[in-house]
Amino acid sequence: MRLAHATLSRKLSSSACINQSIKNVVVIGGGLMGSGIAQVAAQSGQNVTIVDLDRKVVEKAQNAINTSLQRVAKKLFKDDLAKADKFLTNSMSRLMLSTNPEEAVGQSDLVVEAIVEKLRIKQNLFKTLDTVAPTHTIFASNTSSLPIGEIAEATQRKDRFVGLHFFNPVPVMKLLEVIRIPETSDDTYNRVMDWGKSVGKQTVTCKDTPGFIVNRLLVPYMMESVRLLERGDATARDIDTAMKLGAGYPMGPFELLDYVGLDTSKFIIEGWAEKFPENPLFKPVPTLNRLVEEGKLGMKTGEGFYKYQKK
Numbered sequence: 650m651r652l653a654h655a656t657l658s659r660k661l662s663s664s665a666c667i668n669q670s671i672k673n674v675v676v677i678g679g680g681l682m683g684s685g686i687a688q689v690a691a692q693s694g695q696n697v698t699i700v701d702l703d704r705k706v707v708e709k710a711q712n713a714i715n716t717s718l719q720r721v722a723k724k725l726f727k728d729d730l731a732k733a734d735k736f737l738t739n740s741m742s743r744l745m746l747s748t749n750p751e752e753a754v755g756q757s758d759l760v761v762e763a764i765v766e767k768l769r770i771k772q773n774l775f776k777t778l779d780t781v782a783p784t785h786t787i788f789a790s791n792t793s794s795l796p797i798g799e800i801a802e803a804t805q806r807k808d809r810f811v812g813l814h815f816f817n818p819v820p821v822m823k824l825l826e827v828i829r830i831p832e833t834s835d836d837t838y839n840r841v842m843d844w845g846k847s848v849g850k851q852t853v854t855c856k857d858t859p860g861f862i863v864n865r866l867l868v869p870y871m872m873e874s875v876r877l878l879e880r881g882d883a884t885a886r887d888i889d890t891a892m893k894l895g896a897g898y899p900m901g902p903f904e905l906l907d908y909v910g911l912d913t914s915k916f917i918i919e920g921w922a923e924k925f926p927e928n929p930l931f932k933p934v935p936t937l938n939r940l941v942e943e944g945k946l947g948m949k950t951g952e953g954f955y956k957y958q959k960k
């Protein structure tokens with residue numbers, strides 16, 4: 650056990666040294682994903698500014714990061730409370746909060762966008778940031794489903810644009826998909842690959858193809874799950890139990906949908922339905938639409954397919 654912790658801490662400190670070219674990171678969007686991305690960068694020794702629309706949201710993100718860092722610190726420094734405390738304090742001290750994206754990107758080396766899954770909104774954000782961010786700054790989107798090339802269209806820096814697709818919960822999930830568009834320069838690609846390692850992730854590379862790797866395979870599975878439910882063939886609970894115990898998944902599809910957020914899931918499906926109207930996979934999902942209309946967005950609102958205790 651002691652050895653495992655020593656190895657983990659060594660990995661963390663050596664990974665923090667890999668990437669010297671990216672020291673100042675700005676994460677736009679302080680929701681589920683933005684807070685996780687900001688956390689892994691801060692705990693890896695980088696200066697991070699987290700930006701959202703209002704002060705309450707960034708403060709909520711800061712609290713979520715603090716709670717999550719405590720879990721990480723406990724695991725890394727189980728036998729050494731002083732080191733755990735230092736890790737927490739140092740990581741939190743690297744985190745800044747902002748509600749002004751244009752000001753925040755002024756000193757950035759990397760901007761990672763993790764805002765709502767809507768093409769126009771992402772394009773508008775990047776269009777504005779492109780005029781104020783330093784020339785060397787790399788722009789990245791954490792989109793689950795939108796074409797990186799179409800988001801990058803809003804900027805004059807396609808050579809410094811990539812997709813960086815993290816997985817939820819970011820502090821736990823080991824994978825980072827790096828999406829290259831044809832214009833992405835080798836230098837940009839190499840720097841973000843190094844950066845991904847510096848924040849402790851295993852990187853895989855994918856072209857700018859719908860769903861990249863994971864969601865190309867995951868979304869049809871999720872869609873089939875909801876069709877099974879809507880046909881009345883099985884309950885959500887039994888489908889979840891079946892996939893956990895029969896396929897070894899850590900969460901069933903409905904637990905995962907609640908975890909991801911039903912609003913985000915709806916945006917993903919609507920975006921693809923618009924782009925691929927002939928594909929029956931993306932036909933409207935009445936159950937999903939009803940839950941979102943009722944404000945039941947999953948764990949984050951306390952109810953989705955299941956009910957949760959509010960934190």
Ligand SMILES: CCCCCCCCCCCCC[C@H](O)CC(=O)SCCNC(=O)CCNC(=O)[C@H](O)C(C)(C)COP(=O)(O)OP(=O)(O)OC[C@H]1O[C@@H](n2cnc3c(N)ncnc32)[C@H](O)[C@@H]1OP(=O)(O)O
Nearest residue numbers: 717720793816817818820821871872875899900909914937
């Ligand atoms: C109606 C619908 C129509 C269909 C629509 C389809 C829509 C599209 C859907 C696709 C969406 C794609 C979204 C995105 O683009 C891609 C994704 O991110 S997909 C999601 C990927 N994630 C998963 O699959 C998560 C699977 N779940 C798990 O791995 C685990 O359940 C869990 C979340 C890690 C929790 O594990 P548990 O064992 O249940 O809980 P514990 O609390 O004991 O945690 C275990 C372990 O992890 C540590 N930990 C957990 N959370 C955090 C955290 N936030 N920060 C830090 N650490 C954390 C915890 O401390 C434990 O550590 P240990 O004690 O074991 O050392």
Ligand SMILES: NC(=O)c1ccc[n+]([C@@H]2O[C@H](COP(=O)([O-])OP(=O)(O)OC[C@H]3O[C@@H](n4cnc5c(N)ncnc54)[C@H](O)[C@@H]3O)[C@@H](O)[C@H]2O)c1
Nearest residue numbers: 678679680681682683701702763764765766792793817909
């Ligand atoms: N939820 C997941 O499991 C998951 C996994 C991987 C990728 N993603 C992607 O990450 C992105 C964010 O998803 P999320 O789940 O964190 O969403 P979320 O709803 O939890 O958070 C989005 C945040 O963005 C903020 N925001 C919206 N517009 C903004 C703007 N113009 N400027 C600044 N902040 C703004 C919102 O206030 C909100 O706090 C989406 O593109 C999503 O597809 C989500």
